Amino acid sequence: MTSMPKPFIDKHLPKNKLGLTVRNYEGSMSTLCAGCGHDSVTAALVQAFWELSLAPESAAKVSGIGCSSKTTAYFMGQSHGINCVHGRMPSVATGANAVNGDLHYIGISGDGDSLSIGFGQFAHAIRRNLNMLYILENNGVYGLTKGQFSAAADIGSTTKKGVPNEQTPIDPCIQALTLGAGFVARAFSGDKSQLVPLVKAALMHKGFALIDVISPCVTFNDHAGSTKSYAHTYKYYHPLVHTDFVAHAEEITGEYADDGAMRVTLHDGGELRLRKTDTDYDPRDKAQAIETLMMNGGDGEIRTGLLYLNEDMPDMHAANKLPQKPLNQLPYEALNPGKAALASLQKRYR
Amino acid sequence: MTSMPKPFIDKHLPKNKLGLTVRNYEGSMSTLCAGCGHDSVTAALVQAFWELSLAPESAAKVSGIGCSSKTTAYFMGQSHGINCVHGRMPSVATGANAVNGDLHYIGISGDGDSLSIGFGQFAHAIRRNLNMLYILENNGVYGLTKGQFSAAADIGSTTKKGVPNEQTPIDPCIQALTLGAGFVARAFSGDKSQLVPLVKAALMHKGFALIDVISPCVTFNDHAGSTKSYAHTYKYYHPLVHTDFVAHAEEITGEYADDGAMRVTLHDGGELRLRKTDTDYDPRDKAQAIETLMMNGGDGEIRTGLLYLNEDMPDMHAANKLPQKPLNQLPYEALNPGKAALASLQKRYR
Amino acid sequence: MKDLVETASEVRVNDFVLKIANVNGTGSASANGLLMKAIFRMGVPVVGKNLFPSNIQGLPTWYEIRLTKDAYMARSGTAEFMVAMNAETYKQDLAEVSPGGFLLYDSTWPRPDLHTREDVTAIGVPLARMCNEAFENARTRVLMKNMAYVGAVAGLTGLDVEVIKELVTEMFGTKEHLITANMKAINIGLDYVREHFPDPLPLKVERMDATAGHIMIDGNTAAALGCVYAGATFGAWYPITPSTSLMDGFKSFCEKFRVDKETGEKNFCIVQGEDELASVGMAIGAGWNGARAFTPTSGPGISLMSEFIGFAYYGEVPVVLFDVQRAGPSTGLPTRTQQCDLTLAAYASHGDTKHILVFPANPKECFEMAVQSFDLAERFQTPVFFMTDLDIGMNDWMVPEFEWDDSYQPDRGKLLNKDELEAIEKFYRYEDKDGDGITYRTLPGVHPKGAYFTRGSGHNWKGGYTEDADEYKEVVDRLVRKWKSAADAVPGPVVRRCDAPASRAIISVGGCDGAVIEAMDQLAAKGVNLNYLRVRGFPFNTEVEAFIAEHDEVFVVEQNRDAQLRTLLVNETDAPKDKLVPVLDYAGMAANPKFIVEGITAYLDTLGDAA
Amino acid sequence: MKDLVETASEVRVNDFVLKIANVNGTGSASANGLLMKAIFRMGVPVVGKNLFPSNIQGLPTWYEIRLTKDAYMARSGTAEFMVAMNAETYKQDLAEVSPGGFLLYDSTWPRPDLHTREDVTAIGVPLARMCNEAFENARTRVLMKNMAYVGAVAGLTGLDVEVIKELVTEMFGTKEHLITANMKAINIGLDYVREHFPDPLPLKVERMDATAGHIMIDGNTAAALGCVYAGATFGAWYPITPSTSLMDGFKSFCEKFRVDKETGEKNFCIVQGEDELASVGMAIGAGWNGARAFTPTSGPGISLMSEFIGFAYYGEVPVVLFDVQRAGPSTGLPTRTQQCDLTLAAYASHGDTKHILVFPANPKECFEMAVQSFDLAERFQTPVFFMTDLDIGMNDWMVPEFEWDDSYQPDRGKLLNKDELEAIEKFYRYEDKDGDGITYRTLPGVHPKGAYFTRGSGHNWKGGYTEDADEYKEVVDRLVRKWKSAADAVPGPVVRRCDAPASRAIISVGGCDGAVIEAMDQLAAKGVNLNYLRVRGFPFNTEVEAFIAEHDEVFVVEQNRDAQLRTLLVNETDAPKDKLVPVLDYAGMAANPKFIVEGITAYLDTLGDAA
Numbered sequence A, B: 001m002t003s004m005p006k007p008f009i010d011k012h013l014p015k016n017k018l019g020l021t022v023r024n025y026e027g028s029m030s031t032l033c034a035g036c037g038h039d040s041v042t043a044a045l046v047q048a049f050w051e052l053s054l055a056p057e058s059a060a061k062v063s064g065i066g067c068s069s070k071t072t073a074y075f076m077g078q079s080h081g082i083n084c085v086h087g088r089m090p091s092v093a094t095g096a097n098a099v100n101g102d103l104h105y106i107g108i109s110g111d112g113d114s115l116s117i118g119f120g121q122f123a124h125a126i127r128r129n130l131n132m133l134y135i136l137e138n139n140g141v142y143g144l145t146k147g148q149f150s151a152a153a154d155i156g157s158t159t160k161k162g163v164p165n166e167q168t169p170i171d172p173c174i175q176a177l178t179l180g181a182g183f184v185a186r187a188f189s190g191d192k193s194q195l196v197p198l199v200k201a202a203l204m205h206k207g208f209a210l211i212d213v214i215s216p217c218v219t220f221n222d223h224a225g226s227t228k229s230y231a232h233t234y235k236y237y238h239p240l241v242h243t244d245f246v247a248h249a250e251e252i253t254g255e256y257a258d259d260g261a262m263r264v265t266l267h268d269g270g271e272l273r274l275r276k277t278d279t280d281y282d283p284r285d286k287a288q289a290i291e292t293l294m295m296n297g298g299d300g301e302i303r304t305g306l307l308y309l310n311e312d313m314p315d316m317h318a319a320n321k322l323p324q325k326p327l328n329q330l331p332y333e334a335l336n337p338g339k340a341a342l343a344s345l346q347k348r349y350r
Numbered sequence C, D: 001m002k003d004l005v006e007t008a009s010e011v012r013v014n015d016f017v018l019k020i021a022n023v024n025g026t027g028s029a030s031a032n033g034l035l036m037k038a039i040f041r042m043g044v045p046v047v048g049k050n051l052f053p054s055n056i057q058g059l060p061t062w063y064e065i066r067l068t069k070d071a072y073m074a075r076s077g078t079a080e081f082m083v084a085m086n087a088e089t090y091k092q093d094l095a096e097v098s099p100g101g102f103l104l105y106d107s108t109w110p111r112p113d114l115h116t117r118e119d120v121t122a123i124g125v126p127l128a129r130m131c132n133e134a135f136e137n138a139r140t141r142v143l144m145k146n147m148a149y150v151g152a153v154a155g156l157t158g159l160d161v162e163v164i165k166e167l168v169t170e171m172f173g174t175k176e177h178l179i180t181a182n183m184k185a186i187n188i189g190l191d192y193v194r195e196h197f198p199d200p201l202p203l204k205v206e207r208m209d210a211t212a213g214h215i216m217i218d219g220n221t222a223a224a225l226g227c228v229y230a231g232a233t234f235g236a237w238y239p240i241t242p243s244t245s246l247m248d249g250f251k252s253f254c255e256k257f258r259v260d261k262e263t264g265e266k267n268f269c270i271v272q273g274e275d276e277l278a279s280v281g282m283a284i285g286a287g288w289n290g291a292r293a294f295t296p297t298s299g300p301g302i303s304l305m306s307e308f309i310g311f312a313y314y315g316e317v318p319v320v321l322f323d324v325q326r327a328g329p330s331t332g333l334p335t336r337t338q339q340c341d342l343t344l345a346a347y348a349s350h351g352d353t354k355h356i357l358v359f360p361a362n363p364k365e366c367f368e369m370a371v372q373s374f375d376l377a378e379r380f381q382t383p384v385f386f387m388t389d390l391d392i393g394m395n396d397w398m399v400p401e402f403e404w405d406d407s408y409q410p411d412r413g414k415l416l417n418k419d420e421l422e423a424i425e426k427f428y429r430y431e432d433k434d435g436d437g438i439t440y441r442t443l444p445g446v447h448p449k450g451a452y453f454t455r456g457s458g459h460n461w462k463g464g465y466t467e468d469a470d471e472y473k474e475v476v477d478r479l480v481r482k483w484k485s486a487a488d489a490v491p492g493p494v495v496r497r498c499d500a501p502a503s504r505a506i507i508s509v510g511g512c513d514g515a516v517i518e519a520m521d522q523l524a525a526k527g528v529n530l531n532y533l534r535v536r537g538f539p540f541n542t543e544v545e546a547f548i549a550e551h552d553e554v555f556v557v558e559q560n561r562d563a564q565l566r567t568l569l570v571n572e573t574d575a576p577k578d579k580l581v582p583v584l585d586y587a588g589m590a591a592n593p594k595f596i597v598e599g600i601t602a603y604l605d606t607l608g609d610a611a
Ligand SMILES: Cc1ncc(C[n+]2csc(CCOP(=O)(O)OP(=O)(O)O)c2C)c(N)n1
Pocket: A065, A066, A067, A068, A069, A086, A109, A110, A111, A112, A113, A114, A137, A139, A141, A142, A143, A144, A145, A150, A217, C238, C239, C240, C241, C276, C300, C301, C304, C331
């Protein structure tokens, strides 16, 4: 349970382009409940990072407080991590990102962390189009404080004892769409085949990328009355768009190619191939995306996949005209105007 | 500038059903800038209350901090008011309302107060369907701190010095719609004929009623480059639905009657008559409302009026099964289980 | 079995600690509670402490049950009998057993490591094997293993199985099959030890009559009950350990006592806020509107509420904040106890602010002081902090039964009703009519004459906005006067004098109480005589100052790093500060007398050296 | 005109207060600034205070310009020459004029009320009428009325119009028409008084040479410049009076010095957060990532930041917080000054926390201490509070020119770079290698070996999560050691001894400095000799304690109701508290010597009585 595991040696594991095995991307032992959805998300992150061959130290992990927020300790022990205060991860990510945009920022949050105490920060990070992967591990409850409903609990979903929730849920994907996010996805911790490529795509997207992952809480919200249980999610699981991330693809932008997949080149490299399951769904159409998600209440289907993509919005760095070289690496000489400038400046105060 | 003006005597002013003149609904002198939009909203509130013949003491005024939030002192000096801390009016309103639902809660906020520091509280008051009139006096800037952009500033709108805003604005109406508000309206401080009936309707709506009022800041945001100036708003002003509030109407629910107006009976009494300007706009269709508002970015038109209405959602009192008699008026005897109950209860702890 | 008796140094009746090491999420809490309750029912005073990790499942957890015939209220810090159910912590658990003590383990698997201490007797009981044989389902097997050790412990110590059965029956009510299953497991353990270890252990539970008129209850539940009896109708909260069970308790009591059977209407309202800022805002809104309103939280919540606290202070809105303290700073150790928010609460918020605090020491005081807190809040029209902590709030304590006087009426303070408003000529919210610093208040909706404007910005005695220096000062000066006058309204200190004359004394607070009293006895035995005063309210009662003046030296015993109670005493009394010697413990565990005895002894030794 | 000279008791050269009463939103600020700057350019030391309301337009505002040939730094509290431009406040403005003083008013309308004081000469100048005749547009007329009184004042006091013209020319640069219009208005006032009041007033401005080497600047601008020179690259903020101009200043300096002319790239990032919680979170994120980061705010912001502050303290993240204090509590008086967040900042956040504070006294120290704050934050890896206030921050002060030593290099503290990480065997974030309580830090992205986890929950010296009491204590104990060791690294106190031996002294802080020095002179004149120490950092330098020990009695002079500096001195030094006598002012105005002289005199008188 140290945050710095020793280098692993395992000859039989495959290596990525950096010569690293998946072990190099693992963290300390999870202390979550056996079967917790969050551990699957952790595994997907490890997998995606390894597959992308990103140097472990190129990641910066940020989180708030909650079972979900703890997980940043359980992957990529060779990356820096900061586990701040409840609901305020986005602000820490904003400051960190502003001064070094070269790292891959991975924010992990929970539905309590993001939609209650942290809703304002969540919204404003989106508005700023902060370049980060934001994973919301959504289980409909506050796991760490023992099972209270979160703002993501569906109307009618019950507690273990059968008490139903009566408040309108907040759908993080709808909110992200209306607040201007350029990458909005929903996934399920139980389907790694969908989640891993989404994580890769989100990491490569230049801007705010939300993945709302239904991640069941086996201890407090996995019973029959819950709409965030494994059983319920499997039953109503409805992938809308399947995403593949292909590194270093040729320059083919937009529009559907003959194989039926829509190809999108990302600014940070690589290509996305989006294969629709519902033929009339267009992940470029925000209004349709919102309407589709609002329907959920109607038929109960949980629509997943990359629901919306707009890779052409300036991120926070661009909007602030930040330099190529990260601010935290600028030499002091580039920052300090010096003695002479001070003297001349002060004339205006005579 | 006392908060308790002396009773006014003015023989020539008309009286409402309670025998009160409009003077009885006024407050202390405004200290806002001459021409500030907020003063017009104040006037509309006075007018609406007087027209509805509500007892002044039946109102409770709540606000945060800002030029807008100050205005609760400028109307209805015979009502209690609480001017709390920046961005946190909704929580104070929630607690106050929970213990006495018989009053009319009037929350006044600004775009800074509601969309930045107070965005979380704004969202959660909506989720709880707090029965209140929530007026957001929207000027695109922080007036009281001298003109910084608020989160409602449109992209491209400029400061006085010509610096354009580059961040995606938050549209409070879109947010209210997606968060489940049952009464969502937009108005303009410059059009009292639209605003007064909207205020009356909102007061009579049982549940959260948002009126986002474009209310220009003459000092910091009324110049040529601003999209929240009087000139710009007049130019792009586009009433979608005209609302009339008719007290004690006959029971005619739903659907359009022959005069072309849609009639809706409200739970708290009175009838709403909605007359559409755009023939294909249906204020009962949430998806259409959202799509219409998102279009704003396209043609620049500022669509106003009662954009959405759903009067059938349980408000916070109903959801919490609160008693008819306000909690703050229950006799202590009804609350205290007494000595005998205590003795018997304690058996379980032996 | 012979060596068992040989190893034990002496026979200890109703005077030893039983400590159970386990893993959380395995359902051991109810088994441990059962053990403790059974001992209590046998008339033996107990102290129970649950030590749990800040996660949900799979990490080490310990439960200590101290049998204390002398009715001490603190941990002893020892462990004569360890039930070692967690392989992860075997080593440390074995090390902790007192010389001559016992260790019970699950001998389903051989555990040679557990036999390495000469002075500790390891008792193997094949709990898992027996339960696997007796029960089907995996989860049941895990749960029943716990019940099996209950039986084994009972068999070894003489704990009356009939009492256990009675409790199990009460626990499961009509669920007959559960009673059967649990008793089966208990008997498995019991029978095994009766067969394999027929000789009784030197650690014995014997019937006494020292728990009559007492109950076992935790402080959060007790405080919740106090809120009900105080007539509180509104509570807002945001979940946070260790305060959550306070609102859980309030909810379940209200559901019992406050729901109209016919209409289903609820005479209370609980709102789970979106965060602590919202929760305190809601409580303030409700308090402003005339309801008795509260919010329970812990340190991080108080930090977040700081801005709003200053508003309620300056706007003079009654509200009660329950701070169930946990080890800080920041997220700190959420499942460990400390008294570390004292200075924060005393002066919370920016600008010049001073608050009223009450300090309960046990669940009984939690019940009583919760009621008092609402009276204080309304009387002084200000936030009142109820300073409890994880140890008091979440552990079951043995305390005298709660009493209630049906003639009690809430002190609503200076609240004008409709007729009174009708009668007066003019109402000014902040007019100090009575010269006591407390002004009259009105509620919204009652009368147009009562209308006023509550604001956190500068205001004068009329309630009007002001930026005028004199008008501003008049109000803030009155606020200090008002605050000072609360010194004699808050719960008074409790003084305990030793039999011999004493020039030195202890001042302490809250849950340290039991440890202090025990430490006093231990020190007295060494010839160190001390008097003791426990503060129960802030601002400090005049008696506190007099008590300090009476002694040459006062040890200030508290559970934080920075001597926060001492800081308050230094700031808010005339006592010379070098008289006040800090004795601190901030390890996060419920207090035990050791740090006090050692701290004071060490200090006195230094004096000796110096002299 | 004869009576003018008759009324005046004595001729005062460069030693009187010119006070302008106006309405805000009328553009008077630049006229008043112009007056003050002109006096300064004439070589006469000035003290300027702007008193403005918490609204945007239409409420009373005052501007005081003290000409002080002796170069005092405080308000005098008097008003020898009142320019009464606000009809709303005529009565109070007239009342405030010192006996023998003058009042200038706009005689466009008759104002018989202004002639009711025998000992004050009222001078009517028809400003509005003349400006209405001379200018077209309504807004221009309002603005020019202000310029016209500048001219009138110049004419009456002998202020050199050439200097004014020079300033107007600098102010408007190439906008020739504005220069013409403003000079026209100035001349209107000037010509009128020259014609109607040809005899000079006994209040005279005469050239001196006492401002060479000095500038006029406000503290927020100076602090902003300090941030630039310190190499800060990241600032996050949420607008709040009186801190807003600090970020405005930083932005404009950065735009001047830090934008690449070719690419337009900015070597800085400023984010307007959605609130203070977000702003401090961003600054912490940037600090964690190795940038010099800060956030300016005021009291309400510090309250809101409290939770995050504890996180940065416990997680040991460098960050600088500028607290530009204003009168509390709650929203309080946002446009009035106080030193009322001292205890809050010292111990901000729940749990045991102690912070580093610096206390500048004027804009020059703002510049210097801003730089030091970043050094302290990085060296001690902790939040540093820069405690300034509205008076220092928003008023223009005359201070010696700022100096810069180009050999300065930022103190980054113990920050391991890539090569150093490569070289060491293993890195543990909280390992106290050097035994000084300060551990080594690494930045994200530099080297996988440097990876560690920053958390606000319990952690051990390795950086691993822990709930173990000893591991927990080891870290929090080190934090106190680290904090204490900052006592000699913070800016040291400034001591000023009086010529005669003194058994009594003053300790004060920040912007009280000028008032204290002037009060010392006044008291010395009465035979009361005092030494003076001004604290500039917290934890207190050892010199502070020695200074207290040296004296029998120490007056602690500060601007808050609750004697907060005294509280800190009592808590954090060994000084006996009855030695520390509070002398307080919390009216919200910039300090003037009066409350000090009166406070100390009254105290000494009581002693006299008692003796
Ligand atoms: C300021 C503050 N308030 C409350 C808490 C207690 N708390 C810890 S985690 C949590 C909620 C976690 O819920 P969520 O974000 O959904 O995460 P999950 O555990 O379900 O993964 C709360 C309320 C806290 N740590 N800090």
